[in-house]
Amino acid sequence: MSNTIKIITVFSIAIVIFSLIFTSWGFDDLNGLLAHPARLALLLLILAFFMILGLFIPLGGLSRTRLRAQEKVEDNMLIAFMGAMGILLFLMISPFSDRHEWMQLSGGDVLRYVGLFLFALGATFVIWTSFYMCKQRRIVLQNNSDKLMIEGPFKFVRHPRDFGSILIFIGIPLVFLSSLGLLLAILSSAGLLERISREEKILQQQFKDEWSEYAHKTKCLIPWVNLG
Known part of the structure; x- marks a missing residue:
């Protein structure tokens, strides 16, 4: 995928998201x-997030795989x-x-600003991880050898971009104080756990003791919460 196609794809997704929000409201x-x-x-x-993704993050930074070994991970298309x-x-x-004040969460403005903070934190993790992965991918290609990423955002959790995506969701x-929307967002995040499980098996096979040591001291998806 060329850089032009990447920009078109990113901004097309942004247009769809804004269209859904405006139409629904x-x-x-x-x-x-x-x-x-x-x-x-x-x-x-949301606008700033997609502008950064589309204009400032190199193409390699948008790949979900962080190592060549992980490119073996295939999506479960149904999930x-x-x-x-x-x-x-x-x-x-x-x-x-x-x-329409339909199926709203209680909490008022406090909950709205909590959601805003979670979105900003999640977007920060996604952007930070994307930049970091692009930098490390260049090092891997130059040295022609795989490297386990354990620094940068990977010091906090083993899957920082997935963590950021869940916070955004x-x-x-x-x-919007939407209880049904929140339930659907949580269910949408569940598919990430299935892919993470398959990805970690490949990482374990690739890096063995190095991965085991890293996984022992770094949480999987949420800092300070042990999900495996």
């Missing part, structure tokens, strides 16, 4: 959507499809729920 009341500072800030963060559908659904349901429905 209703084009007849976009002023209402933008009236709350948390919702406005979320939209600006990937269900996850994608879940993402589309919570992007549609969350704004609708907020505007959860943060969006929280900003």
Whole structure:
């Protein structure tokens, strides 16, 4: 995939996301959507996030594999499809729920700003990991040897970009106070766990004792929470 295609793909995804949010809320009341500072800030963060991904992160940094050995990990297409559908659904349901005060979470503005913080933190991890992976991939190619990534964002969790993605998924429905959207976001994240499990088996086979030592002292997906 060329850099031009990468930019087109990233911004196409952004257009779809904004279209879903605006359509779900209703084009007849976009002023209402933008009236709350948390919702406005979320939209600006989403825009900034995709601009950074599309314009500033090199092509190699968007690959989900962090080592050549991990390129053997194949997607479970059914789980990937269900996850994608879940993402589309919570992007549609969350704004609708907020505007029509339907199945809303209690917590008010406090919960909205918690969601905004989670989105910002998640986006930071995704961008940081992407930059770091691109840098390390160049080192791997120059040395023609695989290297286990344990520094940078990988010091906090073994799968920092997945961690960031989950925070993004959860943060969006929280900003809109959507209980159903939050449930769908959590279910959409479940597919990541299945892929992570397969990826870690390959890493264990590749790096053996080095991986075992790293996995022993670094949490899988959430800092300070042992998921395996």
